[in-house]
Amino acid sequence: MKRYSRITGTGSYLPPRRLSNHDMVALLAARGIETSDEWIVERTGIRARHYADDGVNASDLALAACQQALQAAGRQVGDIDLIIVxxxxxxxxxPSTAAILQHKLTEAALAQGxxxxxxxxxxxxxxxxxxxxxxxxxxxxxxxxGAAQRALVVGAEVFSRLLDFNDRTTCVLFGDGAGAVVLEAVEHDGQGPGVLASDIHADGRHSGILCVPGTVSGGQVLGDPLLKMDGQAVFKLAVGLLEDAARAALAKAGKQDADIDWLIPHQAxxxxxxxxxxxxxxxxxKVVVTVHEHGNTSAASIPLALDHAVRQGQVRPGQLLMLEGVGGGFTWGAVLLRF
Structure with missing residues (x-):
């Protein structure tokens, strides 16, 4: 028998404010920038995205997603000994958003005794x-x-605050949201549920093709605090790297393409x-698709898509899932797991 980690609960949260492509067209038109629903859908598949209200932070979105995941897993906050955001x-x-989230989870739990x-x-x-x-x-x-028994693993983003609304090629792409899973230790012979293999990489030579080149120093913002992206360069890199990572994870687990029940990619x-x-x-x-309603929610997109698929009855226990993503850095990776 070997020790594995398995997903026992999923959760997600989208802020209530939904912007359709038509809303985005009107927003940009007020700035003298022309775009259209057809232009956005044809190039991206996106039809809407959600934005957090002022004063709502990543930890607030994460809190709601985590509470949903804990409920699905039948666990309480006190059962968790690791939080990664x-x-x-x-x-x-x-401090880290994870530390702030831990405090908010604890306060909510204590309030309920x-x-x-x-x-x-x-x-x-x-x-x-x-x-x-x-x-x-x-x-x-x-x-x-053995360093942890039960974890909350969360993706949470308020990307709307990094967007340049004078650049129609990037501002239409991104949205806000959070997704979370409860990950627990389990022992079995390798045939049960759990993470079977993972494969992660980075190549900093491509850091300039997707970045926010700003920082804080002496109380001032240095550089440009808005998102910059070379879309063509990202596209060319992404497809090949996603295939490589998926095949590497399959090889580590002794599986084939045909064994995959669901591909849950980053919704970019x-x-x-x-x-x-x-x-x-x-x-x-066999691909879980939520990009049309969520847009690109960065680190939140995969757990958001996973939770959607679980709650829609698409993903079921015993199925083999391939999760994969690419991002600025340039970073990429895949996780193969049995649900």
């Missing part, structure tokens, strides 16, 4: 749109090593998702 839009420079999560490890992972894959890989390794662009599915010889009806 993947985000590129933290609440503040420090339940134990909190204070004392367990809590930290952030920053790998942009690959962040959830990185965080899940780290949590899996810690659980396998429908064209990238379609190209990746073709390379893995998977029909699109």
């Amino acid at each position: 993947a985000t590129s839009t933290p609440d503040m420079v420090f 339940q134990p909190g999560a204070a004392g367990g490890a809590a930290f952030d992972v920053q790998a942009v749109c690959s962040g959830f894959i990185y965080a899940l890989t780290v949590a899996d390794a810690m659980i396998r090593a 662009n429908i064209r990238i998702m379609q190209s990746t599915a073709r390379k893995l010889k998977l029909p699109m009806d």
